[in-house]
Amino acid sequence: MKPLLSEIEDNDPLRALGRASVQIVHDLKNQLNGLKLYATFLRKRLEKSERPADELETVNKLIAGLDRTAADLSMIVEYGQPLELRKxxxxxxxxxxxxxxxxxxxxxxxxxxxxxxxxxxxxxxxxxxxxxxxxxxxxxxxxxxxxxxxxxxxxxxxxxxxxxxxxxxxxxxxxxxxxxxxxxxxxxxxxxxxxxxxxxxxxxxxxxxxxxxxxxxxxxxxxxxxxxxx
The missing domain is CATH 3.30.565.10 (Histidine kinase-like ATPase, C-terminal domain)
Structure with a gap:
């Protein structure tokens, strides 16, 4: 039995949304990587200076947060992809x-x-x-x-x-x-x-x-x- 036309039309936006979300996540990860790069440079400068320890701790938390966000974005993409087991x-x-x-x-x-x-x-x-x-x-x-x-x-x-x-x-x-x-x-x-x-x-x-x-x-x-x- 062939699917109804309305069912096909309903699925097309979902497929388009899935493809778009992958690209959006990719772009967001690129931006996060840029932010992490700047934060890493800042951390190196703080390590060489005599700035208060809490400032360095703040930068470390910022970098850790960027890493977690990037990992979450990757996970969302992974969830939407079919699993390919290599048993x-x-x-x-x-x-x-x-x-x-x-x-x-x-x-x-x-x-x-x-x-x-x-x-x-x-x-x-x-x-x-x-x-x-x-x-x-x-x-x-x-x-x-x-x-x-x-x-x-x-x-x-x-x-x-x-x-x-x-x-x-x-x-x-x-x-x-x-x-x-x-x-x-x-x-x-x-x-x-x-x-x-x-x-x-x-x-x-x-x-x-x-x-x-x-x-x-x-x-x-x-x-x-x-x-x-x-």
Whole structure:
């Protein structure tokens, strides 16, 4: 059955808007890069002078803000593009999670907001599957960062706990990853689009689903399921 003419006409503006938004984001990023260049020059001059430390701190915050804005713009473009997975067999899901956790624990600018560290509890069962390791690692990082902020917003103490386990029904097995945040959540961070963090988690959910898995929240737990090799 062919689509109605009105449906085609309705879709054309959306496609045009999508193409235009990519160009707009590209232009905005160029402007941000110019601002960052000037701010970097200013920081170098402040470092060589005897200006008050708070002035240098202000410039550093400005540069960090420009970096975050540029990253958010890139994320918006990425969200609107189709996913192209490059899967490889024999990928260890537990190693991916532990690598993400180690990188976050070693980055004080990221994990400094968390009083403790990321703690992983894993079963001895193997979690081997066919995954795009780079894309999946980025998705797991986005979810972990979102979970860290949720933990921090509910408590100034404690660590982020991640649980890994294998769940099997007959011949089908899934790797299950759970991020334990405190208390119940009043929204679904995987589908809320409430801010840049939620958009990152929504993009992460798309990556999970493209692997044949699922991402959901239940009470105070963020849960990801990914199909494992037989």
């Amino acid at each position: 490889q067999t024999g990928i260890d899901l537990e190693k991916l999670v532990r690598s993400v956790a180690a990188n976050l624990n070693d980055n004080p600018r990221v994990s400094g907001a968390l009083a403790g560290s990321i703690v992983i509890d894993s079963e001895s069962a193997p979690l081997i599957g066919e995954f795009d390791s780079a894309m999946l690692s980025n998705a797991l990082k986005s979810i972990s960062l979102g979970a860290m902020k949720l933990v921090t917003s509910k408590s100034n103490e404690g660590s982020l706990k991640i649980n890994l386990k294998r769940h099997s029904i007959e011949t089908k097995s899934d790797g299950v990853i759970e991020w334990r945040v405190l208390g119940s959540l009043d929204h679904d961070p995987f589908h809320s689009f409430a801010g840049s963090d939620e958009i990152r988690m929504s993009l992460a959910a798309r990556v999970i689903e493209a692997h044949g898995g699922s991402a959901e929240r239940q009470d105070g737990t963020l849960r990801v399921r990914l199909p494992l090799a037989p």
